[in-house]
Amino acid sequence: MITVHHLNNSRSQRILWLLEELALPYEIKRYERNRQTNLAPPELRAVHPLGKSPVITDGDLTIAETGAIVEYVLETYGAGRMVPPVGSPERLRYRYWLHAAEGSVMPPLVMKLVVSRVPKAPMPFFAKPIARGIAERIQSGFTDPNIARLVAHMDAALAETGWFAGPELTGADIMMSFPAEAAVARGGGASASNVVAFVARIHARPAWQQALAKGGPYELLR
Numbered sequence: 001m002i003t004v005h006h007l008n009n010s011r012s013q014r015i016l017w018l019l020e021e022l023a024l025p026y027e028i029k030r031y032e033r034n035r036q037t038n039l040a041p042p043e044l045r046a047v048h049p050l051g052k053s054p055v056i057t058d059g060d061l062t063i064a065e066t067g068a069i070v071e072y073v074l075e076t077y078g079a080g081r082m083v084p085p086v087g088s089p090e091r092l093r094y095r096y097w098l099h100a101a102e103g104s105v106m107p108p109l110v111m112k113l114v115v116s117r118v119p120k121a122p123m124p125f126f127a128k129p130i131a132r133g134i135a136e137r138i139q140s141g142f143t144d145p146n147i148a149r150l151v152a153h154m155d156a157a158l159a160e161t162g163w164f165a166g167p168e169l170t171g172a173d174i175m176m177s178f179p180a181e182a183a184v185a186r187g188g189g190a191s192a193s194n195v196v197a198f199v200a201r202i203h204a205r206p207a208w209q210q211a212l213a214k215g216g217p218y219e220l221l222r
Helices: 012-021 041-045 066-076 089-122 127-157 172-183 194-204 206-215
Strands: 002-007 026-031 054-060 061-064
Touching: 002 012, 012 026, 012 066, 012 172, 012 206, 054 066, 061 066, 066 089, 066 172, 089 127, 089 172, 089 194, 127 172, 127 194, 172 194
Parallel strands: 002 026
Antiparallel strands: 002 054, 054 061
């Protein structure tokens, strides 16, 4: 049976959702972030050297990285579900969005979060205006324009069917759910009605709600 090593406020929520969509049996082993540092506990390093989540164990196998876990679960237990047919245009889009989620979309969203916290960090009072100015220039010149382009790209991809890789939910949508939620939560969905509708659609799914009930509420990009 698959065991999900589930860290609160983390990307492992997507793995719970995937397993619920497939109606697969699984166990959850919970880990809590340090309240002061927000870091994962050292116990996770006993599961995987990086000590991060998501990680799953399945028999003797230990698999980390959300995209790798999604691919493994669908290849091993999916029986053809949630993956477009080989050789189809949808399969190519599936592969693209499966990897774009963490490769292209998440980095600027995470950078925006980190940079936004710089002016609030403890520092001498005379350094605060300098830090604030640097943070504002990074956001206005890099993170915000990049996020706007990415959200527009996502919105266009969803325009035809409401999903990222064909007429129904696939593993690509599982992967893209977290950045889509983050973009909407942080104001990036104001002009992206398809992204907003996508987030509402996945939140209405019984499997998503069951995963949330089991994994617990999470704060985006905490």
